Amino acid sequence: MSPARRFLRTPEAVAGAILLAALIAMALVALLFPGDPQAIAGPALLPPFQDWSLPLGTDRLGRDVLAELFHGARASLAVGLAAAAAALAIGSVVGTLAGFAGGLVDEVLMRITDAFQTVPSFLLALAFVSVVGPSLGVVVIAIALGTWPGPARIARAEVLSIRERDYVASARAIGMHPLEIAFREVLPNALPPVLAMSSVIVAAAILTEAALSFLGLGDPNRVTWGGMIAEGRAVLRTAPFLSIVPGIALVLTVLGVYLAGEGIVETTAVRRGLS
Amino acid sequence: MIRALMLLRRRVVGSVFVLLIVVIGTFVLLEAAPGDAVDAYIVSTGGDAGMIELLRHRWGLDQSELTRLANYLWALLHLDLGQSVTFARPIRDVILERLPNTLLLMVSATALSFGLGSALGIYAGARPGSARDRFLSIGSLALYAVPGFWLGLVLIVIFAVDLRWLPIGGIETLASDKTGVDRAADIATHLILPVAALGFIYLALYLRMMRAGMAEAWRQDFVLAARARGLSRRRLVLAHVARNALLPLITMLGLQSAQMLGGSVVIESVFSVPGLGRLAQEAVASRDTPLLLGIILTSAVLVVVINLLVDIAYAFLDPRVGAGEAGA
Numbered sequence: 001m002s003p004a005r006r007f008l009r010t011p012e013a014v015a016g017a018i019l020l021a022a023l024i025a026m027a028l029v030a031l032l033f034p035g036d037p038q039a040i041a042g043p044a045l046l047p048p049f050q051d052w053s054l055p056l057g058t059d060r061l062g063r064d065v066l067a068e069l070f071h072g073a074r075a076s077l078a079v080g081l082a083a084a085a086a087a088l089a090i091g092s093v094v095g096t097l098a099g100f101a102g103g104l105v106d107e108v109l110m111r112i113t114d115a116f117q118t119v120p121s122f123l124l125a126l127a128f129v130s131v132v133g134p135s136l137g138v139v140v141i142a143i144a145l146g147t148w149p150g151p152a153r154i155a156r157a158e159v160l161s162i163r164e165r166d167y168v169a170s171a172r173a174i175g176m177h178p179l180e181i182a183f184r185e186v187l188p189n190a191l192p193p194v195l196a197m198s199s200v201i202v203a204a205a206i207l208t209e210a211a212l213s214f215l216g217l218g219d220p221n222r223v224t225w226g227g228m229i230a231e232g233r234a235v236l237r238t239a240p241f242l243s244i245v246p247g248i249a250l251v252l253t254v255l256g257v258y259l260a261g262e263g264i265v266e267t268t269a270v271r272r273g274l275s
Numbered sequence: 276m277i278r279a280l281m282l283l284r285r286r287v288v289g290s291v292f293v294l295l296i297v298v299i300g301t302f303v304l305l306e307a308a309p310g311d312a313v314d315a316y317i318v319s320t321g322g323d324a325g326m327i328e329l330l331r332h333r334w335g336l337d338q339s340e341l342t343r344l345a346n347y348l349w350a351l352l353h354l355d356l357g358q359s360v361t362f363a364r365p366i367r368d369v370i371l372e373r374l375p376n377t378l379l380l381m382v383s384a385t386a387l388s389f390g391l392g393s394a395l396g397i398y399a400g401a402r403p404g405s406a407r408d409r410f411l412s413i414g415s416l417a418l419y420a421v422p423g424f425w426l427g428l429v430l431i432v433i434f435a436v437d438l439r440w441l442p443i444g445g446i447e448t449l450a451s452d453k454t455g456v457d458r459a460a461d462i463a464t465h466l467i468l469p470v471a472a473l474g475f476i477y478l479a480l481y482l483r484m485m486r487a488g489m490a491e492a493w494r495q496d497f498v499l500a501a502r503a504r505g506l507s508r509r510r511l512v513l514a515h516v517a518r519n520a521l522l523p524l525i526t527m528l529g530l531q532s533a534q535m536l537g538g539s540v541v542i543e544s545v546f547s548v549p550g551l552g553r554l555a556q557e558a559v560a561s562r563d564t565p566l567l568l569g570i571i572l573t574s575a576v577l578v579v580v581i582n583l584l585v586d587i588a589y590a591f592l593d594p595r596v597g598a599g600e601a602g603a
Contacts, residue, residue, distance in 0.1 A: 114289070115293045115297045117533065118294070118533060119297055119300075119578075120578070122537025122538065122540055122541075123571050126555060126559055131304055131308045131564060203420070214424050229428065236436065237436050240436070243425070247425035247429070250425065254422075258416055258419070
């Protein structure tokens, strides 16, 4: 059976794939969305399902909630994927160096990893954004700063077992530079368990971005779901839908990432005969 | 026991190094922040160039980076975190004033998530693959996807705005002269929603870990042996399967403490709980970087202490730690 068909056999994975496909479609539609989601589209605080040209109503300033939601999907997806990619890259490089070099390098790198895990990652992100200033790129780095230690630990553990294999010994014997062995031979083989974490990391990155924007530390020039929830909070008593709708989008997105991730891990575990 | 003590000593020494790295990290961030303590002071009080020069010299800000780092470390050793410009008080005093509320919130949320999470996990894991197992498994995954701050707002809409059962925020009723039991009950009422908002995500985590650990334990030989001895199902599940799945949860308790401190920032902001997290948000809003870094340092120390406590608890609960795994 092909991996794709095996993937689609579990109902959870199918649900996850559908949710993610919807999210990507939203983000793509946002590219075509005519005009600016921050433009005034109608009367302020129009409830959802009243006017079919504005299906999800409008916010305090009369902006189209549906347009904002679609544009928010873009920001969430971009930040989530970029931050996770950065965290996985930093983590696997640090983990490979620590595990392959051993000794003092390992000790120092792992204490630094400990230090990053000791500081609450959300507080670290908060401090980083507030010192450097909010923009999409800074938010990505801020989130990656708090997330790389997990992948680093896993990569290190994997490298420790790979480093004693025969092909590493033979690479040494033919006189390859240690750094070349570490990154050409060892790192690629240590990646699968690290990549298995990616769904959890993408999900965490999306949630962290939302929390940062909720506190007003997101990119001020972009519509984000966290920012929409914060906007709606001012009128929570009279128009709770403004906070609730983007939150539902967040929950469905993160759920989609988890479900699809579990499906992929299960599919590959079966293929490797680990099931 | 002696092995356990040696392991503990190793952990304490390691923690000191880790905290040193954290201090250097916060120092770097402090240096990177635009403006220094003198700028902040002048903005709030006014003063001319001569005054700025004088203050820079008096506070040692005109010295080299290394000297300043040394001064910073020396001050920290005396538990001096510096002066908060926004509060015009020592940072240590401001933090100590807010810390109890955050600890109360964290301990309550941990008790809720760990207690209910592991109980539901045992309930689900006792019959792997059953309808209730699948329901709890999917339900916990959905719960795990919910951002705490949004859950907090939804709870406010339902229980504080619509039903008016619970207060909308704060830690206790202002300007009431409640004392003793009345005051405790008042605080408890205020804590219900924030504790739920903070704890539910971790509840899902503990539920899932417990369930996964039990699924693992069911396959082990000792469970088969216990079955063969004809133990009752209840004893089998509780004394053998669940007990073995519990230890990783206790480790997780320590690891999650840092995440929970981070999570309390948004939760305290949503519910206006005057704690450390809300203070961090206030520090960001007023650009009080020394205060924010003081909070980070305090949190790091707190996380280190919690993890040491978890290690001690682990040594007592798991006989193998004392027996031979000192190097692990």
